[in-house]
Amino acid sequence: MAFKLPEYHHPDFTQPMFVNAPDVKFEEAEMDGVAPEYYHSTSMYPEYFKINGKWVLAEESRMDSSVVICDDGHLAVVENRNLKKGDKVILGRSEKAEEGIYMHCNGFTAEGEDLDDQFVFRQGRSRETSYARDYDNLFELLRHEREHGNIVWVMGPAFSFDYDARAAMQALVENGYAHGLMAGNALATHDLEGALLHTALGQDIYTQKSQPNGHYNHLDVINKVRRSGSIPQFIEDYKIDNGIIYSCVKNGVPMVLTGSIRDDGPMPEVIGDAYRGQTEMRGLVRGATTVICLATMLHTIATGNMTPSFRVMPDGQIRPVYLYTVDADEFVVNKLLDRGSLSATTIVTNVQDFIAIVAKGLGVMK
Template sequence: MEMSLSKAQSYKNSVTIKEAMKDRHVSDDFYSTTNHQTFIFLNNKWIEVKNQRMDALIVITEFGAFCKKLRDIKKGDKIVCGYDGIRIITNKNNADNSGFGFMNNQVSSERRNDVLIHNLASQLVNNNKKLTIVAGPVVVHTGGDYYLSNLIRYNYIDSILSGNALAVHDIEKNLFGTSLGVCSRTGNVVENGYRNHMRAINQVNGYGSIKEIVEAGNLKSGIMYECIKNDVPFVLAGSLRDDGPLPDTITDMIEAQAAYSALLSDADIVLVLGTMLHGIATGNMLPEKVHMICVDINSAVVTKLSDRGSSQATGIVTDVGLFLNLLVNEINLLKAES
């Protein structure tokens, strides 16, 4: 730890508290939180701030201190302002003396990938850690959907966070055998296959939801199928570019963020697969104690997650489908040894 609370017990300056002047508006000297464990000095004792995340405010209630987004602030809320009476606890490997910063990254080289995959598999098999997947549609395009489906089926996935595209292309592949119109077996473009993703959306719309098309027996495999069959919760967050979208996709940004945050509250490990925007959004919602692993073939994507403040993120530059293949193989080896 960067500093111990025992050394800070003699601290005398309590935090400065000001009431919010109106909904979503506070004094300009408000304290903006990091993702590191935070304590405030109030009533002659250190109090841990709950619901830790970056880019929030600290609100004092009768139940303690909590992180709260600016948009959720109500008139009269008691807001921590300034820097007095605030302690953050950070990992020693943070170079920034303030304990938080941007433009820092930890990207593993190829020779470390097997070690990291082994360690992740061990956490899942031997320690029963909860794994949340944050995935882009590249999981389907690279063939990683087969391995992700296996991980869901065998109870290694606690929740899935994604956008409309992952679900659409997964359903397209399992209904029509194509992914963005490309045959999943041969890799060749299928005549008129460009319309298959719209056909997939149309099929789901006809039943009303992903759950209903699965229960009707029309969708019989794939990532979304396994989520429904194994009661694995998922959130599909919409975007401006979405076709459709699917009826399950949440198109209200604030509602989608809240749904993401609710599932992330129980996460032990977050695995980001081929999605920069959803990965960064997820990192913004997490405390430092939740380890993140970002996998992408593009090193810039891997680096950018930790550049946005998620200092606990480890990056792997490799093919997402290959990574999932190796992870499933490593899990099977560990299970065979036990």
């Protein structure tokens, strides 16, 4: 049976609670980067605002941001740090139409299921959970998204330490299952180390044996990339022909690499400014319809906070955004749920095994 997106059910705005609701109130920001008192902060769910008697959807939402009424009537969801003096910022802390604000949590709920709006999420899962159906669902979803959606991968460095995991991810990229990659300096560094020297942090990526003076390997690779001036130029200079980063460059998959204070180097493309990095990440997320976060807690939480549960497509269709978070640690995969940011599918497993299962399930590797 072919994969089918769930239908979105709009709120029934003929109900008295909507008809009798007041228009939203707003207040102009007094200075750049500061919201008015009693500003409304957004969630991951579709949120509607009553303006001049009409309920309007804020289309590009994300968690913990303000809503600005633009001059053309469009609603912009803006991080408070990006507010400008004079922006008309919506006010209100209730979400059931009392102040002209309505959060629609169950827009994709099938008919006959519980339709009570509740800001709640699926319970955490453990190593004992069976994920067989989750994998089957994911295979169906990814086949659909390759042709009709936008798949963004958020990856920790664990993949770069294993020969098979690197090969599996490379195969997924080369077969059209990646439209964006977000990671840190470490993934790029050790994946390119594996491509050039067959090691990651000095250990052979197949045998895991430490190489003589191997602790220099990643530093040498960073130095070479910096000498080349860019990752694509390094790939050309050193005739790199394998790996995750290589396949993204070769296939034109956009990458956002954001750094941390502990980074070596870093690579030339790594963004050291945390807030510019956040902006670049959100730019990539804006097009995403499926996001898969793998073995990177901080990147996962950051991505979850900026990923809405829905996407308004160019034809006006409203569809769900799927988010998966995968890690060997139950604490990591459930932390996003604990933050109340997004109802994600969580899988507790080694991500190197996960990516190999996905590649084989999609038929891109034997």
